Amino acid sequence: MQTPERGLVEILEDALVVVAEDGLIAEIVTADDPRHEGVEAEARAAGRLEVLGEGRYLLPGFVDLHIHAPQWPQLGKALHLPLEDWLQQYTFPLEARYADLAFANAAYRSLVDALLANGTTTAVYYATVHLEATKALADICQAKGQRALIGKVVMDDPALSPDFYRDLSTDQAIADTAAFIDYANGLAGNGTRLVYPTITPRFIPTCTDAGLKALGDLAAATGAHVQTHCSESDWEHGFVLERTGRTDTRALEAFGLMTRRTVLAHANFICDDDMDAIHACGAGVAHCPLSNHYFSNAVFPLRRALEKGVHVGLGTDISGGHDASIFSNIRHAVASSRALADGVDASLPADSRGRPGSAVDFTEAFWLATAGGGIVLDLPIGLLAPGYFFDAMVIDTHAADSDLVVWPELDGLDDVFQRIVYSSGRQNVRKVWVAGRAVVDKG
Amino acid sequence: MQTPERGLVEILEDALVVVAEDGLIAEIVTADDPRHEGVEAEARAAGRLEVLGEGRYLLPGFVDLHIHAPQWPQLGKALHLPLEDWLQQYTFPLEARYADLAFANAAYRSLVDALLANGTTTAVYYATVHLEATKALADICQAKGQRALIGKVVMDDPALSPDFYRDLSTDQAIADTAAFIDYANGLAGNGTRLVYPTITPRFIPTCTDAGLKALGDLAAATGAHVQTHCSESDWEHGFVLERTGRTDTRALEAFGLMTRRTVLAHANFICDDDMDAIHACGAGVAHCPLSNHYFSNAVFPLRRALEKGVHVGLGTDISGGHDASIFSNIRHAVASSRALADGVDASLPADSRGRPGSAVDFTEAFWLATAGGGIVLDLPIGLLAPGYFFDAMVIDTHAADSDLVVWPELDGLDDVFQRIVYSSGRQNVRKVWVAGRAVVDKG
Incomplete structure (x- = not known):
């Protein structure tokens, strides 16, 4: 079950997914293919046939485009505080602890x-400013088998970074970033590459112009991915406008940080000109619908961005978002797009309450979480198709202690897919593969 | 862990909750009470001491104020459709099937x-128009031990009810409602009463004036609870204004349906005068934040209603809401209140985007889901306190396959409570009691 194009659901019954040694899908043999029986028999004879079983369905793994890895120990905590308190009292002190390996x-x-247990096969991580701890995260992803984009965070401007948690100098920040790129590029050895080093200025407010320019140069020199926050909130958007005279998007472009492999987190306040710039360079947006309710003051104009051809995927924004599940964030993407379409204030007339036409449905949101995320990252992931990595999960509709309901006499396979998207929790994710390797197996 | 008042968190360590034979809490013996040791020893000697164990916490059970019981088999289905299609193609045909016992x-x-496995100890159910199936739901709740308010649905106006699913006449609708009240009142026999019959006009559009008036008379004669939909969406709110010349609230009042035991589902479009009317009679609102994203065109003005003294609790609105968990709906209540406060459309200036001051936090939303719901229903539930029913659940922070994270070196008990509210799923609910009887025990 998958969405090969935005809004298009594809459900193949009894298809065989043939995975090659390199972790890529070699071919998909449909039930009506005359070779089906032979391919199945051959795989069974070789002991390589895996049968899903009744009530179980294969889906592409999720791509989570925005995670603050060090904030995991405070998931679901301190979210009642204003941003400034959340950062200074909780988040920065917590991130500073990662000096301790x-x-x-x-x-x-x-x-x-x-995250693997939730079906997130590709994770885009901000680490911390610490080089060694960032290497440790890369080691863990490589060892546990999660595809991961990882960045040592750059915060080289003392003006807005706390004294107890920042880069000691711009030069050191750039040198550590370069060192991590080398480290991550060497990590796979002769095996399957899972870790992609990612240039990570936290956001413009915590970085110097010199640091941003140097990171842009590094992006050009290495071709590495880039991630940063972009026009997230009224405060952040306004701060960058004031400091640079430009929007985040145009300022990042001037620093050389807008590339085909750039992931812009949030982007709630991007205007049409920003969208044109993002589209022109092929960068993408990590839409984080749940987090935005807490820290962004508005809903990302998702439909508008898609219409303008901007690449978009989904992110949890752990721990600004309190939910580690991409299933949950798919649901939030649908709900918040409907809130934007209809508006929220019942005291206003219906025709001036919202932005009609903004809603997306569950098929589009699922696409964002899979194929859409793969396009943002310029990687062959998010689809079950030849030439794509076999990054996938099995959903068990009969899992114990789950609210996923399937009513056979009422449901076609399209209904089952919709119920999976609306009602799956971590307990329904039974098995997960990344690049053909089983990394979760709950039996 | 509980919220005895809105916004106030109470966490007692090592307290003893003493439950009497009638299912009511007799007393709570705190750790510093000189009788603590003696009461504990006595209970242990009598084999009646239950110890939670490490990482487990006792919370009041949830009160779900709005559930369409017959829609359970379509949870998470057809939500991409407009209301009219959702009703005519899916919901009414499904409800019509309940003629089949x-x-x-x-x-x-x-x-x-x-719902019990999710910690919902009190459920307010719409059944269907069918008397026999409604009795069956009452039997099931009594047998399984869930506290339940249940209503035979009245749809006696052929103009807006489908021919295949409506009351055959107004007289029959009233007679069946009266018969169900008698049946439910007799159900407990000499045992603990769990089922409360509830007068249930679906909403004004599907009911005749004569039917509504007769149901109002029945409410006055029996003192039974009342539930109906109120000012849910632009369409519904406008329809009632046009037909009756009044808002839903004032129209229901005129029919005699606004009582201390009336539950108004949704109420998104109530105005200040409606709030005054609701407050004056002591009725309450079932706020259904998730469902409202799908069918209501706006966010319920929760803060405003609370400031006006209106009783409010939470509802899942299964299956207009796709999530059976009240934990999830607590989170949605927080998120949608923040969306109302901040607004959603980033293209508007911040100071004209939302309704500042509308946000509630997780402690307030938890109160709505427990004590607030109890107040709406005029029942001693939703709190762990003497004279309240022991309707409670144990949350296991160490449950397998859960994203509930507790980090002992970082967390005080207040943090644990917040994490439980933000991250618990059904798998964290280990044991549930209603009126002192263990109705769920996952070991």
Whole structure:
């Protein structure tokens, strides 16, 4: 079950997904293919046939485009506070603890296990400013088998970064970023590459112009991915406008940070000109619908961005978002798009309450979480198709202690797919593969 | 862990909750009470001491104020459709099936099991127009031990009710409602009363004036609870204004349907005068934040209603809401209140985007789901306190396959409570009691 195009659901019954040694899908043999019986028999004879079983369905794994890995130990905590208190009292002190490698290893292991168990096969991580702890996260992803884009966070401007948690200098920040790129590029050895180093200025307010320019140069020199926050909230959007005279998007462009492999988190306040700029360079947006209710003051204009050809995927924004599940964030993407379409204030007339036409449905949101995320990252993931990595999960509609209801006499396979998207929890994710390797198996 | 007042968190360590034979809490013996040791020893000696164990916390059970019980078999289905299609193609045909008692029994058993497993100890149910199937739901709740308010649905106006699914006449609708009240009142025999019959005009559009008036008379004669939909959407609110010349609230008042025991579902479009009327009679609102994203065109003005003294609790609105968990709906209540406060359309200036001051936090939303719901229903539930029913649940923070994270070196008990509210799923609910009887025990 998958969405090969936005809004298009594809459900193949009794198809065989043939996975090659390199973790890529070699071919998909449909039930009506004359070779079906032979391919199945051959795989069974070789002991390589895996049968899903009744009530179980294969879906592409999820792509989570925006995660603050060090914030995992505070998931669901302190969200009642204003942003400034949340950052200064909780988030920055917590991130500063990652100078301690033992703490970092324990937290990162717990996080990667949890996200894999939720079906997140590709995770885009902000680490912390610490080089060694960032290497540890890369080691953990490679070892546990999660595809991961990882960045050492750059915060080289003392003006807006706390003294207890920032880069000691711009030069050191750039050198550490370059060192991490080398480290991550060498990590796979002769095996399957899972970790992609990612250039990560936290956001313009915590970085110097010199640092941003140097990171842009590094992006051009290495071709590495880039991630940063973009026009997230009224405060942040306004701050960048004031400091640079430009929007985040245009300022990042001037620093050389807008590339085909750039992921812009949030982007709630981007205007049409920003969208044109993002589209022109092929960058993408990590839409984080749940987090935006807490820290963004508005809903991302998702439909408008899609209409303008902007690449978009989904992100949890752990721990600005309190839910690690991409299933949950798919649901929030639908709900918040409907809130934008209809508006929220009942005291206004219906025709001036919202932005009609803004809603997306569950098929579009599922596409964002899978194929859409793969397009943002310029990687062959998010689809079950030849040439794509076999990053996939099995959903068990009969899982114990789950609210996923299927009523056979009422449901066609389209209904089952919709119910899976609306009602699956972590307990329904029974098995997960990344690049053909089983990384979760709950039996 | 509980919220005895809105916004106030109370966490007692090592307290003893003493439950009497009648299912009511006799007393709570705190750890510093000189009788603590003696009461504990006595209970242990009598084999009546239950110890929660490490990482487990006792919370009041949830009160779900708005559930369409017959819609359980379509949870998470057809939500991409407009209301009219959703009703005519899916919902009314499904509800019509409950003429078949075997189907009704299977569906209702599945529903009650699921809601109890989610910690919903009190459920306010719309059944269908069918008297026999409504009796079956009452039997199931009494047998499985869920506190339940249940109503035979009245749809006696052929103009807006489909021919295949409506009351055959107004007289029959009233007679069946009266018969169900008698049946439910006799159900407990000499045992603990769990089922409260509830007068249930679906909403004004599907009911005749004569029917509504007769139901109002029945409410006055019996003192039974009343439930109906109120000012849910632009269409419904406008329809009632046009037909009656009044708002839903004032029209219901004129029919005699606004009582201390009336539950108004949704109420998104109530104005200040409506709030005054609701407050004056002591009726309450079932706020259904998730469902409202799908069918209501606006966010319920929760803060405003609370400031006006209106009783408010939470509802899932299964299956207009796709999530059976009240934990999830607590989170949606927080998120949608923030959307109302901040607004959603980033193209508007911040100071004209939303309704500042509208946000509620997780402690207030938890109160709505427990004590607030109890107040709406005029029942001693939703709190762990002497004279209240022991309707409670144990949350296991160590449950397998859960994203509930507790980090002992970082978390005080206040943090644990917040994490429980933000991250619990059905799998964290380990044991549930209603009126002192263990109705769920997952070991």
